Amino acid sequence: MEENEIINGLTEAVVNGKKDQAAELSQKSLDEGVDPYIAVINGLAKGMEIMSEKYENKQAFMPHLLMASNAMYAGMDVLIPHIKTEGSGARKVLVIGAVEGDVHDIGKNLVKTMMSAVGFEAIDLGKDVPVEQFVEAAAQNKADVMSISTLMTSTMDNMQRVMDGLNSKGIRNNMKVIVGGAPITADFATEIGADATKTDAMEAARWAKEAVESLSPGRWD
Amino acid sequence: MDEYTPKKRLALALRGESVDRMPAISVTQTGTVEQMEACGAFWPEANEDAEKMATLAEAGHTVVGFEAVRVPFDITAEAEFFGCEIKAGTKEQQPSVVGHVIKSIEDIEKLKDYDLSEGRIGVVCDAIRILAGKYGDELPIMGSMLGPFSLAQHMNGDDWFMAIMTDEKFAFALMELTTEFNIAYAKKMVDNGADTMVIIDPTASAMLIGDEFYQKFVVPAHKRIVDTMHELNVATVLHICGDTTPSLALMESSDVDAISVDQNVDVATALSKVDSAVIIGNLDPVSVLWKKTPEQIREVSKDLLAAGAGLLGPGCGIVSKTPNANLQAMIEMAKGHTY
Numbered sequence: 001m002e003e004n005e006i007i008n009g010l011t012e013a014v015v016n017g018k019k020d021q022a023a024e025l026s027q028k029s030l031d032e033g034v035d036p037y038i039a040v041i042n043g044l045a046k047g048m049e050i051m052s053e054k055y056e057n058k059q060a061f062m063p064h065l066l067m068a069s070n071a072m073y074a075g076m077d078v079l080i081p082h083i084k085t086e087g088s089g090a091r092k093v094l095v096i097g098a099v100e101g102d103v104h105d106i107g108k109n110l111v112k113t114m115m116s117a118v119g120f121e122a123i124d125l126g127k128d129v130p131v132e133q134f135v136e137a138a139a140q141n142k143a144d145v146m147s148i149s150t151l152m153t154s155t156m157d158n159m160q161r162v163m164d165g166l167n168s169k170g171i172r173n174n175m176k177v178i179v180g181g182a183p184i185t186a187d188f189a190t191e192i193g194a195d196a197t198k199t200d201a202m203e204a205a206r207w208a209k210e211a212v213e214s215l216s217p218g219r220w221d
Numbered sequence: 222m223d224e225y226t227p228k229k230r231l232a233l234a235l236r237g238e239s240v241d242r243m244p245a246i247s248v249t250q251t252g253t254v255e256q257m258e259a260c261g262a263f264w265p266e267a268n269e270d271a272e273k274m275a276t277l278a279e280a281g282h283t284v285v286g287f288e289a290v291r292v293p294f295d296i297t298a299e300a301e302f303f304g305c306e307i308k309a310g311t312k313e314q315q316p317s318v319v320g321h322v323i324k325s326i327e328d329i330e331k332l333k334d335y336d337l338s339e340g341r342i343g344v345v346c347d348a349i350r351i352l353a354g355k356y357g358d359e360l361p362i363m364g365s366m367l368g369p370f371s372l373a374q375h376m377n378g379d380d381w382f383m384a385i386m387t388d389e390k391f392a393f394a395l396m397e398l399t400t401e402f403n404i405a406y407a408k409k410m411v412d413n414g415a416d417t418m419v420i421i422d423p424t425a426s427a428m429l430i431g432d433e434f435y436q437k438f439v440v441p442a443h444k445r446i447v448d449t450m451h452e453l454n455v456a457t458v459l460h461i462c463g464d465t466t467p468s469l470a471l472m473e474s475s476d477v478d479a480i481s482v483d484q485n486v487d488v489a490t491a492l493s494k495v496d497s498a499v500i501i502g503n504l505d506p507v508s509v510l511w512k513k514t515p516e517q518i519r520e521v522s523k524d525l526l527a528a529g530a531g532l533l534g535p536g537c538g539i540v541s542k543t544p545n546a547n548l549q550a551m552i553e554m555a556k557g558h559t560y
């Protein structure tokens with residue numbers, strides 16, 4: 001199988017939500033010597049990006065998106081262990097969590113998926129994450145980006161506390177911080193000193209990819 | 222003599238019939254900290270004890286001035302009833318569903334026998350009975366429940382969104398369970414004195430699942446609930462979060478009397494999308510009702526009324542920290558509006 005064929009096949013497997021196919025083709029790409037980083041970015045992630053655009057344009061919906069993301073992760077499970085962890089191919093680190101969660105933390109999962117799709121290694125803290133845990137995880141994993149979300153207005157204060165925690169530990173400027181969730185406005189993001197808030201997952205991922213470029217490489221040393 | 226009791230006024234207004242003026246109500250949750258402090262019934266106890274639930278619901282009328290009483294204050298009693306793990310709420314925060322109980326069609330079978338007098342389902346019905354005993358002649362007694370699609374999602378987790386696409390047999394079976402439950406629960410609320418039924422089905426959004434799945438799974442379920450309520454002469458309101466503009470016609474096809482729209486919906490546009498459903502809404506519960514001043518709230522209300530809102534109200538559940546004065550500004554604007 002040609003490299004192109006494999007890459008396109010990976011994209012298609014994600015678009016069609018074919019989990020097994022994505023995993024098989026990923027293995028095949030390794031067997032054929034395709035650079036796993038290329039297979040993820042040009043193959044799997046591209047499929048996810050196509051689906052995300054379809055979702056924004058109301059041509060695809062949550063069922064299709066979740067099927068696609070399952071397929072993407074199935075492929076990534078095979079490929080990621082083979083990606084070199086240093087140099088230009090090194091993955092940027094995302095620490096993501098919800099200060100409060102309910103059924104709608106599907107939004108958070110989508111952000112995680114799209115961030116993974118653009119090349120982040122996601123450290124998912126889950127939902128109902130205590131303030132201190134965000135701060136600790138950021139320091140421990142040398143985060144490049146932190147994403148904090150909430151769905152409940154009553155827990156918006158906790159976002160401020162995470163920001164305060166990062167500040168008092170002196171690591172706030174080591175990473176970019178994006179906040180999100182139904183009650184979050186741009187004004188609120190500015191007020192608490194976050195770098196951005198975006199209304200959809202793909203936009204958030206695009207923003208994050210670009211934003212990390214301005215971080216200095218040695219800042220965690 | 223006032224020809225219209227608040228009860229009669231709302232009953233007529235929800236059906237689009239003529240009344241002397243707009244009723245001042247909220248179809249979404251009404252509990253706030255200021256009311257808790259005024260009446261002595263606090264969350265989380267007021268979510269679990271019928272007397273306290275009724276007391277806090279009553280405060281919406283006696284303390285704030287809503288022309289109705291409404292229970293409960295959260296949307297987790299239904300999932301809890303079926304055994305989903307719940308994260309407890311606090312004084313300021315509603316409980317939330319964190320665990321799921323259904324993975325397969327066999328799991329559904331196991332949950333088919335239930336007793337509606339149990340759990341918080343029973344508590345809500347008891348609270349309704351208390352409220353109806355005290356205010357039933359005068360005020361609308363509003364019961365609210367999580368809708369069948371969102372309940373299915375609570376029970377099955379995020380896999381639910383894929384199940385509706387990949388496993389129709391399972392999806393229809395689970396919808397059957399939740400819809401039957403909703404019908405029985407709504408009837409029980411009505412037996413206890415509820416005269417208005419609010420269906421809150423946040424994840425049943427066509428924006429999330431698309432028109433095709435909405436039509437297939439959601440509309441028939443809502444229609445069965447609505448038909449049952451109509452047989453009992455109970456008006457129905459449907460609330461779905463998010464920008465529901467493109468799917469309002471589909472939502473209305475379940476024959477609900479009124480649709481409560483989120484702050485992301487433009488009221489005038491919404492009106493152009495429905496045939497006869499009353500559009501309720503849609504002050505932003507956070508950036509307007511909670512954060513703005515009464516004066517600003519009056520301004521926003523004025524615009525919504527001018528746009529044709531059939532009932533002025535919050536776009537989603539009222540935030541627990543919302544000041545009374547802010548709610549009263551909205552109430553005053555509703556009361557001052559003639560159709």
Ligand SMILES: [Zn+2]
Nearest residue numbers: 461462537538
């Ligand atoms: Zn809502």
